Amino acid sequence: MKRGGSGADKGSAKLDAVVAEARRQAEQRERDYRARALKMYPWVCGRCGREFTRENLRELTVHHRDHDHDNNPSDGSNWELLCLYCHDNEHARYVDFVRGEGYGLPSGQGGESEEEGATHRPFAGLDGLLKHGD
Ligand SMILES: [Zn+2]
Ligand SMILES: [Zn+2]
Numbered sequence: 196m197k198r199g200g201s202g203a204d205k206g207s208a209k210l211d212a213v214v215a216e217a218r219r220q221a222e223q224r225e226r227d228y229r230a231r232a233l234k235m236y237p238w239v240c241g242r243c244g245r246e247f248t249r250e251n252l253r254e255l256t257v258h259h260r261d262h263d264h265d266n267n268p269s270d271g272s273n274w275e276l277l278c279l280y281c282h283d284n285e286h287a288r289y290v291d292f293v294r295g296e297g298y299g300l301p302s303g304q305g306g307e308s309e310e311e312g313a314t315h316r317p318f319a320g321l322d323g324l325l326k327h328g329d
Pocket of ligand 1: 240
């Protein structure tokens with residue numbers, strides 16, 4: 196079966212492409228249902244009632260009520276918008292018997308974004324550094 200030798204490389208390259216494509220589609224699908232859910236529902240956490248705007252919208256997440264990422268009915272009945280913290284809680288209750296949706300938040304990173312007027316500008320001054328030199 197090993198005659199020719201170059202066939203294996205093509206095969207694995209093709210497999211890589213298939214895997215990459217599957218991953219891309221999964222990510223695409225995730226963006227897709229998120230966008231649909233955000234169009235369908237008001238930008239409010241379904242648990243704590245926190246309201247969201249464009250500025251902090253990335254902290255509002257789409258939860259699957261039955262914890263099945265592949266269950267995305269077009270009427271949105273399996274989606275619920277939750278803030279990061281409530282989403283984390285929701286999964287903490289569930290994670291004992293199912294490995295959850297895996298959105299990969301480190302737990303215990305609370306509070307950071309709650310502060311109003313926090314002026315942290317991590318790239319302040321970077322411009323000057325980059326332009327340094329003659
Ligand atoms: Zn919440
Ligand atoms: Zn969830």
